[in-house]
Structure formats: structure tokens, C-alpha cells
Amino acid sequence: MAKKQSYDNESITMLKGPDKVRKRPGVIFGSDGLDGCAHSVFEIISNSIDEARAGYGSKIVVTRYQDNSIEVEDFGRGCPVDFNKNENRYNWELVYCELYAGGKYNSNDDNYAYSLGLNGLGLCATQFASSYMDVEIIRDGFQYNLHFEKGVNVGGLQKKPTKKKQTGTRTHWLPDLDVFTEIEIPDDYFCDTLRRQAVVNPNLLFLYRKEEADGTFTERQYLYENGIADYVREIAGENTLTSVQNWSCQREGRDREDKPTYKVKLNVALTFSNQVQRLEYYHNSSWLEHGGSPDKAVRQALVSQIDTYLRQNNKYLKSEAKLKFEDVESSLVLISSSFSTETSYENQTKKAITNKFIYEAMTEFLKHQLEIYFIENPDEAEKIAAQVLINKRSRENAEKTRLNLKKKLTGSIDVTNMIPKFVDCRSKDLSRRELYIVEGDSALGSVKMARDAEFQAVIPVRGKILNCLKADYNKIFKNEIITDIVKLLGCGVEVTTKANKDISSFHLEGLRWNKIVICTDADVDGFQIRTLILTMLYRLTPTLIDKGYVYIAESPLFEITTKKRTYFAYTEKEKTEILATLEGEKYTLQRSKGLGENEADMMALTTMNPETRRLIQVTAAGIEETAKMFDILLGDDLQGRKDFIAEYGSEYLELADIS
Template sequence: MAKKQDYGNDSISMLKGADRVRKRPAVIFGSDGLDGCEHSIFEVISNSIDEAREGYGNKIVITHYRNNEIEVEDFGRGCPVDYNNNEKRYNWELVYCELYAGGKYDTAAESYEYSLGLNGLGLCSTQYSSEFMDVEVIRDGFRYNLHFEKGNNVGGLKKEPCKKKQTGTKTRWRPDLEVFTDINVSDEFFCDILKRQAIVNPNILFVFRSENEAGGFNEQEFFYESGITEYVQEIAGEGALSSIQHWTAEKKGRDRDDKPEYKVKLDVALTFSNKTKLTEYYHNSSFLEHGGSPAEAVKRAFQAQIDSYIKSINGYQKNESKITYADVEECLILVSSSFSTQTSYANQTKKAITNKFIREAMTEFLRHQLEVYFIENPDEAQKIAEQVLINKRSRENAEKVRLNVKKKLTGTIDLSNMVEKFVDCRTKDVSRREIYIVEGDSALGSVKLARNAEFQAIIPVRGKILNCLKAEYSKIFKSEIITDLIKVLGCGVEVTTKANKELSNFDINNFRWSKIVICTDADVDGFQIRTLILTMLYRLTPTLIEQGYVYIAESPLFEINTKEKTYFAYTEQEKQRILEIIGDKKHTIQRSKGLGENEPDMMSLTTMNPDTRRLIKVTAEDISESAEIFEMLLGDDLQGRKDYISEYGADYLELADIS
């Protein structure tokens, strides 16, 4: 075995140059996966946005090539790349080859007062993480060109006179698969971020070009003349509860008494709606996926001010609890775009900010604006308050229903809470326990005698179960058969619809079984009951099907007896093969009886014994197809049913009960 190295003074090392990013991309970009690669792309785009925000160029062109190369072209002043007398180095070295170098650190300077990129990491870190990067800059009457490969400059700075009046910076590069695990960035990513940037940067045109298979380019433009106000109107559509409000302000303050003062610009557009909801936060043009200070400010201001207004009009019922922010958010459409000369991001990925002053200033600002708005618009204030109260009472009622359903469906199986006719097994080892769902009380008797009581439990389905395919949840949970089955399973239910998601209480860790085995007669009624049970599981507990816990016990169609042996045939084709094997031997053929009429030995052999039974594992595709056929046969599609019977009815004549 290799001897471990000593941990001594010479064991400490440091990453240098491009390796600081190439070997630890997640430190800079938050991930070494696709989302980290996407963040590296936005770092370049954000520099062009900063130029345009300062009034230099009103158009940015982003091109996505099919070979995963990206090009960003702006029409600003052009990135300074020539010699820097203060630093005694070329600016291109500082911008593209040094972390924490840039033109946005001097808070006293007017340039880039409100900027996306303040950390001096973006261009350099993206260059370091690229397979190659080509930069073309036009400024000061010159064209400058740079070429980088895997974090290293090749060929130095090339400079030549240029008579072109239009200045700007063009950057083309390909993210490196040696750095990121995935560089296949989708066009949807570009469209999403460019739309967001157009929203918070009014009057800047973003052009996205995507190379197609023919070698040409598909082009989309993103442009919002009035920014967030126009976007809120787009989201709200027609029929909003209130008019669109657009509030702006500038503040100065400190995060702490001993910290320097900085400036904040607040820009908020909002309306209320009973049809849709949306809250989005941006800071220095960067989308704050996790919010931070602005989200906390909105939460505090809106909850407090609307609660205060409801109290002022005596809107609460006697002993009624206060509204929460969740009740407000349910009908709120709000977009916030703030800017500050100093920003504390939660990390380099800029998905949340933590500035204390921004939170406090924005909270006070929003509370004041809401108070004035409600005074000046009493009719709208009344409608907003009523909708928030509706949301609150609906939430509380849904929570009561959810708790009642959870209690009903996940109650402990004991003598005081016994499901009728449920027969448990002895073992508590979930990896061995099997639950047989059988058809009727007669089948319960024969299966009970044939089972291995150590690990096989039984619950009978009494009568035909409700079709859960499209039934309302309220009706489903009134069915005693269904609630008994779910209670025995123990894992609760999955509710995916938005209107009833409060009822969802599914927890796979509470599932009490290793197998669910559906055991019904091999006739038309048995098939129908089986399909209804499967449909119930598909609607209420799809994870059990997806993870392979659900099985169908095959019942033989025919029992073929000879003097020496009894054969079981599960299909017509199997019956013919067995008859060929038997040949001229004397035999009898009997269509298999219902489960309740079978002898325990036969039931054990064909249905219960793990060594001899036949189980079919149910897949999501199986049940989806079955559910569609079931809906066609028993649902509202009369013409579809007629067409199906006309085409396939002859195949089932043998099974039909025709006298």
C-alpha cells in the first residue's frame, strides 16, 4: 500500500493564473455544470449592458452558433485594452487576465455608477474558462484584436488604424468542456435572459441570432420601451383588479454606521389580479432568482400595510386571524428593478442581495406609497382588500381539508382504527411485506387460506371502485373503498393540480409494503375492477407505479387436467401449446373459476407462491394506455366508443355474456 505523504510545510500550494478558475469554476460561477456555463456567458453580456445603460450604444447583438460558440457585440465606447500608465501594464492584461481588476471600483467616479459587474471577475473568469476567446475592440481610431486559448494569450495585442466611426466591443468564444461538464446551452436560456434584460433596461434593443441547420440565422428581438410597467401590463392582460402603479425614488444611506454612504434607485411597477400572480426582483439589471433584500421589503411592506387597511375598514370577522404575505402574493403582480452604487451580493452568481439599507429604505418607501395609493383610490383599495381576504379564507379552509384528509388517509392501523376486512401479515420488515388487493369477500376467503401469513396481507375491494380518472378530489375522498386502500398503503396521496395541491401529503418513507399485487378474476368484470384500481393508483400515488411497486397477479384462464398432472393456461395460445404436449392423453378442460371458487392449493400455486406465481410489473406507460381505453369505453366520448366497438367488437364475442 502506498505510504501517505506527510502534511508538512511543503504541502501547501496555491492555484495560479487561469487555474484559479479552470480547476475551481464552481467558486466563481456557482457550478461546474450547465448553469455555471450559462453564468459565465452572462458575465460577458452584462458588461455590454453596463455600457448601454451609461448611454453608449442602444443595441446589443448576441449570436449562438451550432458548435456552441457564442458572440456578443455591443456598440459602446469599446473596452480599453491599450497601455495603462497608472498600472504600468496593458489594460487587456488587467481586464482579461487578472481577477479583481476593472473600471467599476471607484465609487466616486461617475462612470458605471449603477453597474451589473462590480467584482472585476466577469471577463477574466469567462476568458479563463474558455477553449478560446477572440476579442475585437474599435475605439480611439484603432482596431484592436486579442486571441486567447485555454486561459492564455496567444500573439499579444494587435493594433491597426481604423476609420470606422462606430465604436464597440465584439467577443467570440467557446466554453471549455475541460472546465464545464456541459456546454450545450439552449436557445431558451438566451431568450429568457435577454427578455429579462430588455424589461429592466428600457429602450435598449437586444437581438438574438441562433444558427440553424441550413447555416443561416433565426433572429429574435427583445425591446421594452417603458420597461417594467410595460411588462406588468403584459402579464396582467385585461381585467386586472386595479390600475398599474409605477413608483420610483432615490435614497442615500448606509448598511452600518461605520460603512460609507451609497445611493439607491428604486423602481417598482405593480397591479393586483385574481387571475394570475408574479413577483420578480432585479438589481443592477441582474435577475435576483432568490430575491434577498427587495423580496423581504415587499413582504414586510405589503403584509403590514394591507393588514392595517383591512383593520381600518373593519374587514376582519370576529376573532379572525390576520392575513399573511402569502395571501397578498396570491393576487399580486409586481416587478422591482433597483440600482445601487454599492451592492452586497449573496455570492458571485448574483441571485440575491443582502444590503440592509436597501431592505429598510424599500420597506419604508413601499409602505408610504401603498398608504397614499389606498387613500387616493378607495374603490381599488376595497377590491384589493376583499381579494386578499378571499385568498386568506380559501387558504385556511384548504389547510383544514388537507389536515382532515391526511388524518383520514394516514391513520395508524390498530384495533381502534381498523380498516374493515383488512388482513395484515406478521412481519414488520417492509422489504418483505406484500399487500394483495382482491376482488370481493369470496376471493378474500380463498386468498386468505392460500397466502403465506408471514409476509402477505389482504384487503378486499367491495363492489366497483370509483373512476378516479377525472373525478373531483372531494368526491374521491368521500369513497370509503378508496380511503381504506390509501390508509392501508400508508404513504398518503400526491395531488398535482394547482387548485388542490394543499391535499398532497405523499411520503414514500411511510409506504408499508414492498409490493402491491392486484388480484382479480380473469373476466370482463375482473378486468374492469383491475383497471379502476390501477387508475386510482395512477391518479393518487403515481410514484408507486413509477418506482415499480405495483403488480398484477395473472389468473389462469384454463385448468387442464390429466391423470398425472394439472396444467394451467393463462392465454388461449398457452392452452393450445399444452394440448400439443398432452397429445392423445385423456384430459378435461375447464375454464378457470372465479378467485372465490378456487381451492387454496391452486390459489397458492398460481397466484400467491413467489416461486410459481406470475406477476406483471405495471409501468406508467401501461396504466396511461389503460386509462385512455377505460375513459373511451366508460367516459363521455359516445362516438369514440361506437367506433371502437365497430372496429374491435368481434375480438371479444367469446367473452360477451349473450343469452
């Protein structure tokens, strides 16, 4: 029995100092994993970006060291750290050791009017979450140094005169493994983050330095002179449907009547393409991974204005449904970079904003700009309309096809919906029912006579089944034998690709069988058909393999007949062992006949009767290796297949059907 814990007045406690972050990093950084650690890095970078946006410094240097420590250096004014008479404390204590302390709360302060860091949390929180942090600041003719260990200052503020003219702040720290579960931030994060920041901060140079294993440093530079317009050109390439448009404006408004008025800057660059699609939103330099207000505005404005154009110019067919945003999005490259003096983020990670006025202002602004653009560029408006309608009608046709296919794959089996040559069993007890998938019509006859009709059903593979590893889903589901087998299984299919997700309807409880048994000849052709059927099940219903519903019926390789009895050998080794026991006896040895040539009694004995048959259960063990082998032997890697055969082919010569 668990020990009872008291819950009284002394049970309530409060986290103090660094523990506010160290014990609950997810509250500030979104998680205590690698994502949270990466966000703590961005908090430091964002302070340097704010300085540059305020007009101080045109370069930021980020260095990643081999020991996973990080250094960020800017060339701004340098963080104020000396004594603050108003607060009666040192500024370094406020900035580095107090949450909700900073210089960006006054939205009328032009220095940080459009700031990334609003809450006074990031710098202090990152310091609290560090194993150590070293800070060097140059300002007012002095060099200031601070050292922290696990959120606690060691040694106070060190101050000395300096002759350096260049001001700025350099911060070097190691994220703490006592706080984060992982601190090895991948190289891609730094490259992607700095590239994005270069995009939305025109003419601000980001230098990324990475320490290699030998102690040397590799460097990458990120600079976009024309900001998001250059970025759109980079994404879309030269073969676009329309020219790149770059629209900007400034607005003032409020989110609610009783809320203060604030300023907004909107900057949108876009083009249309039938080859590339991309939407990215930024606010106050922060990438809005989940969008929020700007994304809602783009969706509303573009659908509304393009729909208006289509209706006014009679582009819709009679009774045709209105377009959806996905029809526009499929051919749209759009980058939005907005700024505001008041920002409502969903949370501290700043991945979405919720400002009502930004949504309203951006919607109105985009509608107006699109209306003018269509009037002034009629040829481009025609191209956009034509492409959007192609996207729309293709989507509608695909949806119709997918719905019909989904209905086809999950349709019920009844008298009016029978599958050709499928022979059902009588039992409705799912714990007994077995489905034999056999090789061809001739095998169907033998298996049909040898089976126990009470619980064993049979379907033949009519012709060569499609290689499902190489084919796309559209081709797979045009193959009748595949759709028939899927329909018989009753559990639907598992499809993971975005384009075909609508037909993914797998539900294990719909499975109509306790065993799915693959039954083919014990020769090269039989092995190939077996492999193709397994490939189909692995591609479309992997859970059936994972849960142990799929079996292979072993067919004997040899028949050894004496006067007294007939022996069946399933392997070369078994043949040798049987022959050894028949020393001195007369016998005949022959390779086993194909399934279609076997007598019903022999089929029942070797393949169908649960008491005497041999079944191999196909398991998920080694599934990755199996998938790799399937890919080598049946996939698109022709050179890989040639290399495999060249290296290992000799080991299988005796199995090859070569005369």
C-alpha cells in the same frame, strides 16, 4: 493499502493566471456545468449593458453560432486597451488577464454609478474559461484586436487607424469544454436573459441572432419602451382587478453606521389579478432569482399595509387570523427594478442581494405608496381586500382539509377505526404479512375461506375503483375505497404537486405488508379492475412498485377435468399443451369460474398457497412505457386512444367481450 502522501512545506501550492478560473470555475461562475457556462456569457453581456446604462449605446447584438461560440457587440465607447501610465501596464492586460481589475470600483464615478459588474472578475474570468476569444474594439480613431487561446494572449495588441465613426466592442469566444462539462447553452437562455434585460433597461434594444444549420441567421428583438410597467401589462393581460401602478423614488443611506453612504433608486410596478401571479426582482439590471432584500421588503410592506387596511375597515371576521403573504402573492403581479451605488450580492452569480438599507428604504417606500394608493383609489382597495380575503380563507380551508386528510390516510387501524369488510391476519411479522386486494364481496368470501389466516389479509374493492390517472387529488381522496387501501398500506402517499404537497407523507418503514397482491377474475372486467388498482398504486405509491412489493395473482383461464384429476391452464398456450397430453382421454373443458364461484380448496391451490400459486411481481422495468400506455388507455388523450385502437385494436379482438 493506499500510498501515503507527504504533507510538508512543499505541499502548499497556489493557482496562477488562467488556472485560477480554469481549475475552479465554480468559485466564479457558481458551477462548472451548463449554469456556470451560461453565467460566463452574462458576464460579457452585462459589461455592454453597463455601457448603455451610462448613456453610451442604445443597442446590443448577441449572436449564437452553430459551433456554440458566442458573440456580443455593443456600440459604447469601446474598452480602453492602450497603455496605462498609472499602472505601468497595458489596459488590455489589466481588463482581460487580471482578476479584480476594472473601471467600476469608484462609486462616485457617474459613468458606472449603478453598474452590473462591480468586482472586475467577469470579463477576465470568461476569457480565462474560453477555448479562444477574439476582441475587436473601435475607439479614438483606431481599431484594436486581441486574440486569446485558453486564457493566454497570442500576438499582443494589434492596433491600426480606422475611418469608422461608430465606437464599440465586439467579443467572440468559445466556452472551453476543458473548463465546463457542457457548453451547448439552450436557445431559451438567451431569449429569456435578453427579454429580462430589455424589461429593466427601458429603450435599450437587444437583438438576438441565432445561426441555423444552413448558415442563415434568425433574429429576435427585445425592447420595452416603458420598462417594467409595460412588462406588468404584458404579464397580467387585460382582465386585471386593478390598474397598473408604477412607483419610483431615490434614497441615500448606509447599511451600518460605520459604512459609507450610498445612493439607491427604486422602481416598482404592480397590479392585482385573480388569474395571474408573478413576482420578479432585478437589481442593477441583474435578475435576482433568489430575491434577498427586495423580496423581504415586498413581503413586509404588503402584508403590513393590507392588514392595516383590513383591520381599519373591519374586514376580518371576529377572531380571524391575520393574513399571510401567500394570500397576497396569489393575486399579485409585481416587478421590482432597483439600483444602488453599493451592492452586497450573496455571491458572484448575483442571484440575491443582502443590503440592509435597501430593505429598509424599500419597505418604507412601499408602505407609503400603498397607503396613498388605497386612499386615492378606494374602489381598487376594496377589490384588493376582497380578493386577498378570498385567497386567505380558501388557503385556510384547504389546509384544514389537507390536515384532516393526512390524519385520515395515516390513522392507525384499531377496533374503533376498522375498515368495512377488511379481514386482517394474525401475524405481526412484517416479513410474512400479505394483503390481498380482491374483486368484490363474492371474491372476499372465497378468498377468506381459502387463505391462511395466519399471514394473509383481505380487502374487497367495493364497486368500480376511480381512474386515478384522470382524476385530481381532491377527487381521488374523496373515494372511500382508495383512502381505505392507503390507510391499510400504512406508508402514506407520494404527492408531487405544489397544491397538494402537504398530504405527501410517504414513509416506506410504515408499510404493514411484505406483499400487496391484486386478485381479480381472469376476464375483461377483472383485467380492467386490476389495471385501475395498479394505476392507483402507480399514482399514489410508486415506490412500492419500484421496490417490488406489488404482485398480481394469476387466476387460471381454463379448467380441464378428467377422471383422474383437474388441470388448470393459465394461458391459451398452456391449454393447448395440456390437451395434447390427454390424447385419447375423455375430459371436460370449461373457462374458469369467477373468484366468487370457486371452491375454497381450488382457490387455495391456484391463488393463495405460496407453494402452488402463481404470482407476477410488478416491477419498475419499463415504467415509462407502462405510464405511457396507462395514459393512452385511461388518460385524457381521447384522440390518442382512438388512434391506438384504430391501429392495434384488431390484435386484441379475441379478448374483447363482444357477443
